[in-house]
Amino acid sequence: MSARTARGVLAAVLAVAAMLLLLEVRGAGPGDALRGLAGAVAGPPERAVAWLRQSAADRFTGAAEERARAEALERELAEARAAAGAAALGVADERHAQALAQALTLTGYRPVTARVVARTVPQDLLGALAVSAGSRHGVAAGMAAVGLSGVVGFVDTVSPGVSTLRLTTDPATRLAVRVLPSGELGVVRGTGSEARLTLLDPLGAMTVTDRVVTVGTADGLVPADLLVGTVTAIDGSAADLSRAASVEPATDASTLDRVAVLVPAGVS
Amino acid sequence: MSRPPQPTPAQQVRFAVGTAIGIAVLVLAEVTLVAFLPTRWAVPDLVTVAVLAVAHHRGPVAGGLTGAWAGAMLDLVPPAGGPLGAWMLVLGSVAAVHGRVVATRRPGPLLSLVLLALAAAAACAAHAGLLWFVGVPVAAPAVARAVLASGLWALLLAPLALLARPRRRSRRRPRRGPLHREDAVSRSVPASVTAGGLTAAHASRPTGGQR
Numbered sequence: 001m002s003a004r005t006a007r008g009v010l011a012a013v014l015a016v017a018a019m020l021l022l023l024e025v026r027g028a029g030p031g032d033a034l035r036g037l038a039g040a041v042a043g044p045p046e047r048a049v050a051w052l053r054q055s056a057a058d059r060f061t062g063a064a065e066e067r068a069r070a071e072a073l074e075r076e077l078a079e080a081r082a083a084a085g086a087a088a089l090g091v092a093d094e095r096h097a098q099a100l101a102q103a104l105t106l107t108g109y110r111p112v113t114a115r116v117v118a119r120t121v122p123q124d125l126l127g128a129l130a131v132s133a134g135s136r137h138g139v140a141a142g143m144a145a146v147g148l149s150g151v152v153g154f155v156d157t158v159s160p161g162v163s164t165l166r167l168t169t170d171p172a173t174r175l176a177v178r179v180l181p182s183g184e185l186g187v188v189r190g191t192g193s194e195a196r197l198t199l200l201d202p203l204g205a206m207t208v209t210d211r212v213v214t215v216g217t218a219d220g221l222v223p224a225d226l227l228v229g230t231v232t233a234i235d236g237s238a239a240d241l242s243r244a245a246s247v248e249p250a251t252d253a254s255t256l257d258r259v260a261v262l263v264p265a266g267v268s
Numbered sequence: 269m270s271r272p273p274q275p276t277p278a279q280q281v282r283f284a285v286g287t288a289i290g291i292a293v294l295v296l297a298e299v300t301l302v303a304f305l306p307t308r309w310a311v312p313d314l315v316t317v318a319v320l321a322v323a324h325h326r327g328p329v330a331g332g333l334t335g336a337w338a339g340a341m342l343d344l345v346p347p348a349g350g351p352l353g354a355w356m357l358v359l360g361s362v363a364a365v366h367g368r369v370v371a372t373r374r375p376g377p378l379l380s381l382v383l384l385a386l387a388a389a390a391a392c393a394a395h396a397g398l399l400w401f402v403g404v405p406v407a408a409p410a411v412a413r414a415v416l417a418s419g420l421w422a423l424l425l426a427p428l429a430l431l432a433r434p435r436r437r438s439r440r441r442p443r444r445g446p447l448h449r450e451d452a453v454s455r456s457v458p459a460s461v462t463a464g465g466l467t468a469a470h471a472s473r474p475t476g477g478q479r
Contacts, residue, residue, distance in 0.1 A: 010328075018353065020353030020356070021353035021354055024402070034344055038348075039346045042344075042346060043346065046345075049296065049300040118300045118345075122417070124414075125396055128349035130346035156349055166349055171405050
């Protein structure tokens, strides 16, 4: 291959990249299909490396027995909560816990526990995790994933054995929420490093330490009243139309080891 | 002056396959191991540094193609979540430009480290800019932190990526070809000042005390 041909190949490859990017922006790209395929190929080695990493960490720290006991306790906890109709973890408060339990009993969600097998590097600016549960476990795009403290993120792409979760801090995340105790509705957007909350009513009540919970989706993929995070700072006053708040996510994804994907009843 | 032999097609294929496999392993290692390091704001970006090292040693075309392959992997392998093609375009372009700059300027060791760090930071900034361009709202403080972290980590890793090369060069004859550096210096400078010729010329030159 001559130097001129090689330069032509490079130009063609970069042109293909630009075309893929434009197609993706227009929503017509083959992104989901290609990522599903890549997940099917890269999923098994990722799971294997995650297992090796965890085994090495357990051996190094001598924490294997404690971890096994913790896993057993987590399973028991999840089963108990599922049985009680409170499979969604991170309930905002007692008042909503009752409503949540009732709602989940009516609708029904099955928590599918999964291990975090991969994550994006911080320089990527996109908060995402890969977890060891996929389409063969009943996981589908749009479902919510929770940790012990609340929402971790939402399923973005799915392959047979691995799914990608988009975290609440991901810049592409848009999440309808309710602020407690005022009940104001708002939207949480990720910025890459934190989550920002904007109320639909600019004059709505919002204070630091308010809790932010999900509103739920009409298709039932995301249940209502899952804890998303806590308001830590508010920029602007109530009269300021651009008022926004910083929300500290309920779950610190940087230290997360396991998640539970909430699979609606009826999905096998 | 005899020109160094062109690499055979088999050598080119071997280099391409080896690089592709190496980059794939690095991408998997980055998302499954390196990303779990307990450094909160930044971790070593092995893939970017490796791509830039290929561009440094092998020239703009090989660097650009390696960058495009690495970017495609980063765009596709879970937990990839950004717009498809973004990393592919960024790493391919930045590596090609980096390879071109190195091939034409022929920087010394210290400047090479700085150039590689700047290129890594530029790749991070270009990716953030591309995200912003396609409508993904990334916050400026997060971008600044990521760009700074990328540059600093690349500066730390650059010696490992760059200084390993001269030992290999001393064993092999310099090669030319589309997947190797287009040696601008060898076209304009006599062979007596290039790697092997420099030593030979100096050894045979009479010094003042030998007159």
